[in-house]
Amino acid sequence: MCGFIGFLSNTNINSENKNNLTNMSSIINHRGPDECGEYIDDNIILCFRRLSIIALDSGKQPFSYDNNNYKLIFNGEIYNYIELREQIIKDKNITFSTDAEGEVILAYYKHYGKSFVSKLRGMFSFVIWDKINNKIIGARDPFGIKPFYYSESSRGLYFGSELKSFTKNKEIYKKEINSKSLHDYLTFQFVPEHNTMFENIKLLKPGHILEKKINQKTKFEAYWTCKFDPILKPQAEKIKDIKKALEESVKLHMRSDVPVGCFLSGGIDSTIITALSAKINPNIKTFTIGFKDEGYSEIELAKKTAENLGVENINITISPEEYMEAVPKVIWHLDGPVADPSVIPIYYICKEARKHVTVMLSGEGSDELFGGYNIYREPNSLKLFKHLPTPLCKILKYISTIFPEGMKGKSFLERGTTPIEKRYLGNAKIFKDHEKKPYLKSYNKNYTYDLVTKPLYDKCKNYNDVTKMQYIDINTWLKGDILVKSDRMSMANSLELRVPFLDKEVFKVASTLTLDEKINEKTTKYLLRESFKDILPEDTVSRKKLGYPVPIRKWLKKEMYDWALNIIKNSKADEYINKEKVIELLNKHKNGKIDYSRKLWVLITFIIWYEKFIEEV
Template sequence: MCGFLALLKNEPLSVHEMTLMHESLQKINHRGPDDSHVYYDEHAFLGFNRLSINDLSLGGQPKISKNGDYVLLFNGEIYNYLELKKNLESVGCIFETNSEAEVLLTLYQIMGMQFVNQLRGMYAILIYHVSENTIVITRDKFGIKPLYYSYDKQILNVASELKAFNTITVNKSELDYTALQQYFTFQYIPEPNTCHTEIKLVPPGHVLKFKLNNEMEQYAMPSLTFTPQIGGADAKLKRIRETIMESVAAHMLSEVEVGTFLSGGIDSTIVTSCAKLINPNIKAFSIGFKTEGYSEVREAKKSADYLQIPFYSEMIDANDYIQALQDVIYHLDSPLADPSVVPIYLISKKAAQHVKVILSGEGADELFGGYGIYKEPKLIEHLASLPISLQKIILSISHLIPQGIKGKAFLERGCLPLIERYVGNAFVFSEKEKQQLLTFYNSDVHFKQVTQPYYDGIQHLDRVTQMQTIDLNTWLTGDILVKSDRLSMAHSLELRVPFLDVEVFECAKGLIKDEKIQNGLTKHDLREAFKDIIPPHIYQAKKKGYPVPLNTWLRHELYDFAKEILSSTDCNGLLNPTCGLKLLDEHATKKGNHARKIWSIITFILWYEQRLDCGIIA
């Protein structure tokens, strides 16, 4: 795992620009503290920070081809690279090292942009063709590893994190108010947009090619598409088990020690149980809160004892949470109002004291139907089947019910089309609420502009599978993978996700609704496939993730903190401060549960003030 950046210019690079690039590379040193190297010529600068995991002695980057005409930067892991190397050797290729970088560079020279179709893994890759003065960049299908770029035909900037743009590009780039408006719906900025107008993320599964003074070329790999198939139930279970076990084994290949994150849920327990079969002494790490009812550490410890593996845990309170918050926001770069960011940051810090690689259960919910909200289509099917005219009457009546009254949300959601009510796992502020909160609100911007392109191609699928598709393409890339990558790499910890593997997706994509949600239990087939090796108390465990007691804290321990933040600034006139204070007052007096809304505003303020203090925004 590593971090890299690149600059390609029409004009020769100045000494000042070279200095700035070295400074930017230092800003992402946490992604690769073991080694740092650069390549440069008259028009290009490529910088690389390395976290050594495999081929510790010979895997240095930037990797230059034998003929000197190609230079490669690579962040991630290619789990089939030994197989690819063997195939290349069979056609006469000779390798000097056992590194993935050399395999990738050779494969690209033979296949061009199509080389990505051979890759199984998580990656962000850059290849500079020196004689043609072109750069190709690509990112894995799931978007596990980040890669940002800025291009105006005269200059191309590329980097693993937004903060690496600070000294050259961001100061010239305006805030993207459309993206920030969408943040208040989704609790994150939907990809490929960022908080800056001129900087974008490489879309997952895409290859972008740049030649200065020309338009960007783009190649898209075949997309990840759910195709439910009836029948073959036993064969499906067998394939799920075999493929996930093989994926975990592949993800454990490392020359340094590997551990696992272990919660009280089934995803991390499956990963840990499979890993235990390969390494009987694998270390497991868990975190919880001291607030009653907000910790899975006890369940995780019970699982670790059942598996007879070493177990490390951390218990934190509201003060620990706030102490870490500014560092978390710094490493995230963009506003992300998921409360679980802090526990992920802190457990990564603890794990990094013992191991260099960690396995985690991200992706199982999106692939196998794990979120509780996926039960909703069944719960509201009677309302959803009513005539539209009757639904409109019920919807009008529901609007008259005060906020916080039980049943209001059920009636509203039951009478709305899926595209109107489901934007992913978080739906924070409605368009009407955003209009009151944001002074920069633009009525031409709507949350459906993010989700509509995905809904357009999946109307033939059942509602659960439609919801999975939305989450796979928005929530997973914009929230789950952002926090897992940035906050593990903040501690130079490589986080690997065995469920997010192309072969595992091939198993999951064919599951029908009842093989995902059955008898009120999510991830039915995933549970069934592993029920004989996971601890018995985990089989029916409900999903919690890292449950954060924000509801309670914002009424007690964090009330003063929240009030101070909400009262301190309007972010240069971007926010209406009375909205946040009103929400906090209603929440504190239990007139409503506004924790997610309040936290979205607080996160935005802290992010904005941090960027302001750094001189990144005026």
């Protein structure tokens, strides 16, 4: 796991460019504290920060190949690089001088061109400088596990692993917030990719390649897209396929020349990964975090699971004070505002894990691929509405609008009379469009959520409702929230985090599952649970998903109230946020029965983000 920053200039590189890139590189030292490297040519600068995981002696970057005709900066891991290496030796009869992934990537590029990217199995973002053709080729993995930011101007193309690098370059860093991105953020609790909070800084879309020649516009093309294709096949065969794909994925993800550990929450996803990892390394360490508040900790479940699997468990608890202390630093590391309360515990567990290991395996992606979120059961609970006459549905829809907020039945009627395309915006739906108006100084009714979701629904219109929900989450929630917090919190602690569920071969199997093999009346992720019930503790198979529950609902009423109030009062984000309305909402949460904690957390997170990326820069 590493970080990079670079610039392809339309004119010759000058001293100002060099100084800019040096400053931009220094701010991401946490992504690669082991080594730094730099390459400068007439029109390009490549800077690299390395965290050594594989090929400790021969993996230095920027990596040179073919008499310096090709240079590479690469963040991530290619899990099938050994197999690819063997294959190209056989096919092209070439000789390798190192055992590094970088040499494999460049060899494939030289012999197959940019189409080779589709052969890669892993998590990655990289840039190749092709000196022969005076161009760069950049790529990002299919799910967006690794970040790839870029900014293009008349001077050329800047690119890097983290947005905060761009704050050190006055040429491209404009303190102007994209109004649409801010509206979207209040809906989703993150800015949906490929946008960021800034107009001129973007993210390369997952599964995409960019190509930029000197004095030409950057071109983009997709090499992978997410497609579900359920097939009818005996469940016993599908179970065999699931087990084979995941066992192989975990085995590949454990390739490392440094110690590997596992996150363990006690839920099925992390337990599967831990159980499969323990078969390969019985001494593997597992890590768990929790809170002292009752009902907000999975430590006891994790300890019991670890004991049943025969592995060591290291666990910690954090207090409200520790939580509040970490918030500003964590939001800075996130790059964009991500108002997910679980980010803070993930930061702390990564910090603890780094004391023991350099690589961690985690269960992210399982819910999106195999149908694991409890909300995916909603279409079953609402199916009775499909049998009601249209006039009756309209009446019930109207009744839902006149019920007061928080009244029992209001949400059920509202959801049941609303089609999936208007009802499901992704795993987090914070503010409805009209609810944003009191809090935004420049509210624009035209910046509706469906500008994000409609193009996605158009692409999956032939799927059933549950699969549509999966598709929306893979293209919004997974890459905008789940993978951002995983990458940034692990990298903040110079820890590499790997996600075996988010593997092309695992997805290939998951995409063939039928609806009842994912969701039924009793459970979620049905066939995944069935596939591993023979190696999992019995109670784990049926355990409901908790994730990283955080007691901010309680804390914002007591322990965090004064802290939150001071942050809002002292903020200089008045140009964008109506602070009086935010304070009013905080007090309504503190004194009332309705839970406004998630809305508050979105607003508070933005205010702190504004301080870090606008006021202090």
